[in-house]
Structures are given as structure tokens and as C-alpha cells.
Amino acid sequence: MKFSPLLDQLINDLQILPGVGPKSAQRIAFHILERKRDDAVSLAHSLEEAMTKIGHCQQCNTLTELDICAICANPKRQVERILCVVEGPADVAAIEQTNQFSGQYFVLMGHLSPLDGIGPDEIGLDKLAELLASGDYEELILATNPTVEGEATAYYIAEIAQEYGVKASRIAHGVPVGGELEYVDGATLSHSLLGRQLIN
Amino acid sequence: MKFSPLLDQLINDLQILPGVGPKSAQRIAFHILERKRDDAVSLAHSLEEAMTKIGHCQQCNTLTELDICAICANPKRQVERILCVVEGPADVAAIEQTNQFSGQYFVLMGHLSPLDGIGPDEIGLDKLAELLASGDYEELILATNPTVEGEATAYYIAEIAQEYGVKASRIAHGVPVGGELEYVDGATLSHSLLGRQLIN
Known part of the structure; x- marks a missing residue:
């Protein structure tokens, strides 16, 4: 025991936060005790409240305290008949910010990772299959991360989509806008060559 | 609103933590929702509990939920008749870890900083003067930080100690143990020369 029991407990509990060890936890505890008690x-x-009430959307699987999240419940989103598959709720927010997509989402809450025991059922692919079987969607956009696991997950899902006769597409990989060719890695550059598009 | 109301609220509130902005708050929120709900x-x-119950020790001013903290309440600590003045509770923990000091502490919870409106009363020097007046202490060790404000605070307190006829000492500045002379800054090195000690 370095401090009083309550303070020790607080410093200990703060270490559940990602990237926070004993020293940072101590710094955080003193900071909020001295300056931000009310906050x-x-x-x-x-x-x-968040830990006890937030669950998963019954349709798209994202984190929400509602039964059906705001996006799934929006009737304007349904007419597009497009479903975008992403790995996490943060990806939904990132895509929403582009204002380029007005369909619905399906959130895997992870990616296929057989070595960690994460198979198709763990990322809700049974639920996704049901959605595809409903006939409500014409296209499935696979927006999983451009990592080995993300790619594998995308191709696995593309096969499921084929079974249900739903078109599957993958988001484009290439040179980031504003980047310089010189600093782009070889894999990205070769993707950007393979995925080249004719100008008008 | 990017997520559900509760999730947005959580992400917003997490930003009171030092060094946590919108992106980190989002990452923290998802991390704990997915993996550490109970924690x-x-x-x-x-x-x-900490925010509502933790106050200051009536004697040494450190953060504690008790009226008198464990160190002040320990009778073995009183017989030493030495009081060590530090800037914060973390400094108490650091000095305790050395096992070199068995007297009592006085925690300023800051340092003199007239430009920020922090004068002698704000760092509890009136309370320190009362302790010195009690005649319970023979020596005052000034262990404020070796910064401009810490030094100024130390010298200000040394003068108060003199008024009450209590010996005041300052912790030694010098080359850190395990460091290399080559990389030590000039100010520290000149302190270590001025503070040189005869070998036996």
C-alpha cells in the first residue's frame, strides 16, 4: 500500500484502460482528484451506465443501447439495398464521415482469426447469412481492414454472398490521397497499379 | 452524434483524462466495452467513491480519505522529529520507496507560483508554520522539485523555518546514480561540484 486504500484502489482500477500502467494511473488519479472531481x-x-446498458444492435451487431441502432432503424437507409461489412463500430463512424454511403452496415466486431478461436460464428456470419437470405440486399461492400486477417475475412464473406446470389465488392486499395508515391509501400503501390482505372 | 447517445456521452466524458483526445477516448470506450465490462x-x-470521499490529511495535507493519514498517525514517525516538505503525494510515495526516511511529511500540493495566483496560503504554509511552532520538529528537509519554482518555494520555506528556530536542509542535487557525466547537463554538473563531499 503506497497511498490510502481508496486511492490505491482507484490507481489499481485505472490500469484496465489500454496503455495505462502504474505510473500513468497514479498521474491520472492525482490529476482528476486535484482538478476534475465533478467531471x-x-x-x-x-x-x-454504458457498461450495463450498451449491447449489440439486433440487426447490424454494432454497439448500442437500443434494440435496433439509429442507422438500421432509418427507412431511407433500406431503399439503397446495399450492405457494408466492417470490422468495428469505429469503422462505421469513419465511413459515415465521408458522406459517400447511404446504405446499411453489418459490424463483425472483429475478424476471422482461427488461431485465436475466432471463427465464422464468433463474428456473426450466421446473422449476416440471414440478412442476405432475406433478399433485401443487392450488393455487399466488404470494407474490412486491408490486413491479412481482414482480406481473408472479406474473401470468406464474398463466398457466402455468392451462395445467396448477392454481388460482393471490395473497397479499393491504393495510394492514399495527399500521399507521395515515393513513401508508399510496395504492396500498396502494386495494388494501385492493378486497380488502375481509365480516365473517362 | 456519431454513435448511440450513451456511447457518445462516454467518449465525451473520457476526455477529461489527461492526454486523452476524441480518438483515444473512442479507442478506450470500445476496448472496455468489448473486453473489460466488469472491470x-x-x-x-x-x-x-474516490472523488466524493478523498480529502486532505488534517496534519500533512496529503490526499487521503482518513482525517489523519497513515504516516502522520504512526507514532514511530513522530520520534524522529524531522519533517520532509514535498510538492505532492507522488513525491511521498517516491521517498517512502527509498526506505531512507522515517520522519513525517508535509505535502504542499503544488509550489509557489505568484503569476498563477498561488501564494503561501494556497500551498498551506500557514499550516506548516503551526507545525513548526509546535516545537515537535528539529529539522525540516526541503524536498521540493529541482525546478525554478521548487527552488523558490524551498528558500521561502527555509526562511519560515529560521523564524521558528528549526534547522532547514535541502536535498542534494547532483549527478544521478547510474548516469554518465558526458550526458549530464551543465547546471546539474556544477551543483555536483559545489556539493562535493570529502571521502571519509
Whole structure:
């Protein structure tokens, strides 16, 4: 015991946060005790409320405290008949920010990773198959991360889509906008050559 | 609104933590929602309890939920008749780890900083003067940080100690153990020369 029991407990509990070890936890504890007591009390309330009430959307599987999330419940989203498959809720937010997509999402909450025991059922592919079987969608956009696991997951899902006669597409890989060719890695550059498009 | 209301609220509230902006808050929120729900509920409880119950020790001013902290309440600590003045509770923990000091502490919870409106009363020097007046202490060790403000605070307190006829000492500045002379800054090196000690 280095400090008083309550303070020790707080410093200990703060270490569940990602990237926070004993020293940072101590710094955080003193910081909020000295300067942000009221804010920290509201943080405590929203933490507890979020942890006990937030579950998964029954349709798209994203994190939400509602039964059906706001995007799935929006009738304008249904007319597009496009489903975009992403790995996590943060990806939904990133795509929403582009204002380029007005269909619906399906959130895997991870990717296929057989070595870690994460198979098709763990990422909700049974639920995705049901959605595809409903006939509500014409196209499936596979927007998983451009990593080995993300690619494998995308190709696995593309096969399922084929079974249900739904068109599957993969987001384009290539040179990031604003980047310089010189600094782009070889794999990205070869993707950008293979995926070249005719100008008008 | 990027996510559901509760999730947005959580991401917003997490930003009171030092060094946490919108992106990190989002990452933290998803991390704990996916992997540490139970731990996060106990964090919420210890946060709320700490924020509402932790106050200052009536004697040494450190952060504690007790009226008198464990160190001040320890009778073995009183017989030493030495008081060590530090800037914060983390400094108490650091000095305790050395096992070199068995007297009592006085925690300023800051340092003199007239430009920020932090004068002698804000760092509890009136309370320190009362302790010195009690005649319970023979020596005052000034262990404030070796910064401009810390030094100024130390010299200011040394003058108060003199008024009460209590010996005041300052912790030694010099080359850190295990460091290399080549990489030590000039100010530290000149302190280590001025503070040189005869070998036996």
C-alpha cells in the first residue's frame, strides 16, 4: 500500500484502460482528484451506465443501447439495398464521415482469426447469412481492414454472398490521397497499379 | 452524434483524462466495452467513491480519505522529529520507496507560483508554520522539485523555518546514480561540484 486504500484502489482500477500502467494511473488519479472531481463523477456515472446498458444492435451487431441502432432503424437507409461489412463500430463512424454511403452496415466486431478461436460464428456470419437470405440486399461492400486477417475475412464473406446470389465488392486499395508515391509501400503501390482505372 | 447517445456521452466524458483526445477516448470506450465490462464497472465505483470521499490529511495535507493519514498517525514517525516538505503525494510515495526516511511529511500540493495566483496560503504554509511552532520538529528537509519554482518555494520555506528556530536542509542535487557525466547537463554538473563531499 503506497497511498490510502481508496486511492490505491482507484490507481489499481485505472490500469484496465489500454496503455495505462502504474505510473500513468497514479498521474491520472492525482490529476482528476486535484482538478476534475465533478467531471470524474460524471465519468463514473456514464461508465457504469454504458457498461450495463450498451449491447449489440439486433440487426447490424454494432454497439448500442437500443434494440435496433439509429442507422438500421432509418427507412431511407433500406431503399439503397446495399450492405457494408466492417470490422468495428469505429469503422462505421469513419465511413459515415465521408458522406459517400447511404446504405446499411453489418459490424463483425472483429475478424476471422482461427488461431485465436475466432471463427465464422464468433463474428456473426450466421446473422449476416440471414440478412442476405432475406433478399433485401443487392450488393455487399466488404470494407474490412486491408490486413491479412481482414482480406481473408472479406474473401470468406464474398463466398457466402455468392451462395445467396448477392454481388460482393471490395473497397479499393491504393495510394492514399495527399500521399507521395515515393513513401508508399510496395504492396500498396502494386495494388494501385492493378486497380488502375481509365480516365473517362 | 456519431454513435448511440450513451456511447457518445462516454467518449465525451473520457476526455477529461489527461492526454486523452476524441480518438483515444473512442479507442478506450470500445476496448472496455468489448473486453473489460466488469472491470470498468468497478472502475466506475472506485472513481465515484474516490472523488466524493478523498480529502486532505488534517496534519500533512496529503490526499487521503482518513482525517489523519497513515504516516502522520504512526507514532514511530513522530520520534524522529524531522519533517520532509514535498510538492505532492507522488513525491511521498517516491521517498517512502527509498526506505531512507522515517520522519513525517508535509505535502504542499503544488509550489509557489505568484503569476498563477498561488501564494503561501494556497500551498498551506500557514499550516506548516503551526507545525513548526509546535516545537515537535528539529529539522525540516526541503524536498521540493529541482525546478525554478521548487527552488523558490524551498528558500521561502527555509526562511519560515529560521523564524521558528528549526534547522532547514535541502536535498542534494547532483549527478544521478547510474548516469554518465558526458550526458549530464551543465547546471546539474556544477551543483555536483559545489556539493562535493570529502571521502571519509
